Amino acid sequence: MSSPTPTETRVEEIVLEKGSTGLGFNIRGGVDNHHVEDDSGIFVTTVRVDGAAAKDGRLSAGDKILEIDGFDLRHVSHATAVKRFHETQNKVILLVERGAEQKVLIKVENSRKARAVATTVHPIPSNTVNNLSGVAL
Numbered sequence: 001m002s003s004p005t006p007t008e009t010r011v012e013e014i015v016l017e018k019g020s021t022g023l024g025f026n027i028r029g030g031v032d033n034h035h036v037e038d039d040s041g042i043f044v045t046t047v048r049v050d051g052a053a054a055k056d057g058r059l060s061a062g063d064k065i066l067e068i069d070g071f072d073l074r075h076v077s078h079a080t081a082v083k084r085f086h087e088t089q090n091k092v093i094l095l096v097e098r099g100a101e102q103k104v105l106i107k108v109e110n111s112r113k114a115r116a117v118a119t120t121v122h123p124i125p126s127n128t129v130n131n132l133s134g135v136a137l
Helices: 052-056 078-086 100-119 126-133
Strands: 010-017 025-029 042-047 064-068 091-098
Touching: 010 052, 025 078, 042 052, 064 078
Parallel strands: none
Antiparallel strands: 010 091, 025 042, 042 064, 064 091
16 A cells, blocks of 8 residues: 555554554644644654554554544544553554645645745835826826
């Protein structure tokens, strides 16, 4: 299965078995502590080589965890997300948006560029100023 391009994402269900080393990845984010500007989601920041996620091979840094065992993580605090991960059983079902961090970063950058262009003052030729300000007397 191919990875999504930087501007597209794919939602995928990933089932992991915890095992003795846990799920094997770190998360950041939440409504109280955005990992990515303008997005309060829970993002994977690191996949540890000894964990279930690395052995499975589908979860990557930059993926956004949308749900864990059917619980929606889209608008929760970081502490709530961590609590939900700690409360899971051995088998964990994740709904993941692959490549989400890169997509959000591109969107934020494009928005910044658009705001910069919109606020840039461009000189207007004098004949245009006269036409815009009414009839010159």
